[in-house]
Amino acid sequence: MGGTEHLTVQREGATLVLTLNRPEARNALSLPMLVGLHDGWLEADADDSVRSIVFTGAGGSFCSGMDLKALAGNGMAGEEYRDRLKADPDLHWKAMLRHHRPRKPVIAAVEGPCVAGGTEMLQGTDIRVAAESATFGLFEVRRGLFPIGGSTVRLQRQIPRTHALEMLLTGRPYSAREAAAIGLVGHVVPDGTALDAALEIAERINSCGPLAVEAVKASVYETAEMTESDGLAAELARGWPVFDTADAKEGARAFAEKRPPVFKRA
Known part of the structure; x- marks a missing residue:
């Protein structure tokens, strides 16, 4: 199995678990994370013994989006992976599920912040479980940025347009209960249990043809x-x-x- 210093890959029976593993930065996106995600999606596609994928984050966070400190010029972690991006300029979009859809079902298990790029990646998953204290939102407009991970296209197809536009144009945070009410997530569970709940759903899928x-x-x-x-x-x-x-x-x-x-x- 693959993985990098910021992305762990584990097997739970017929489920491949991909975990964003940069908790000190609330799992902000990094080059090692993107490379690990890209390779993890491809590994799941290629291995016929994998029947489902669970996508989660370590340390009580899902993903806080782009590393804004790095964007401001302080350097992106994992520069040694830069050659992978040069070899495939589309790698980061595939990693974020913008330009790749795994053929196996992807179940998101969200604890803590799932904002900006986290909410964008969430839209590339199939089934979504959120802990009570999880938060969601597309904060890009508050920073003068554009949610270019696919949200202006996908979000209005996944939730009512009025809610999509409010999320996109205000940049405000949404609670897990709000996210469930507008249809962005399907389940809200007690804190600390999102991964277990996602694995239960995965096991039901794994028992099917x-x-x-x-x-x-x-x-x-x-x-x-x-x-x-x-x-x-x-x-x-x-x-x-x-x-x-x-x-x-x-x-x-x-x-x-x-x-x-x-x-x-x-």
Whole structure:
């Protein structure tokens, strides 16, 4: 498994856990973090034994966004990774899920601040769990900056436009309960339990047919901006092949035999 000094990679059964690990800076983005995230997403995609991904942060924070001290000229941590960015100028956008969508479901487990770039990365995840004291927000306009991680496009597609515009234009913080009320997160749990709750969701996903899960996720995103008729046609194209898999037959057989299915991604 990969990882860097600011990004840890662990396995929990069939789940790959990616943890932002720069707690002294509230997990502000750094070059080692971005490189580790990029490699972690690709590792999950390439490993068929990984069925889900949990994305979280260490030390009671998710991510406080860009390292503003570094932006002001004090130097970005991990300059030795600069050659990776030169080799792939799009690496940071892939790392932040702006230009990459993992084929496995991604579940965010948020404790503490998830603001600016943290809220932007959150929009690239599929299922979101927040602790009671988690905070969200796009603070860029307060600094004279632009939320260029995708928020002016994605946020209005994920929550009502009036809420998206308020978040984008005021730069104010949102509590976990507010975030749940507008649909930015799906679950609010007691502090300190977000990771456990996310892993529970991941385990439910892991018990399902992996080919079916990946096809369903792909279909949801593929059809999101289509007309209904085009979307239904695309759904059939994605869905029918799943019925011809050995896993589909195993699922039916296991149901008839009243036992858990043993899926083999076949």
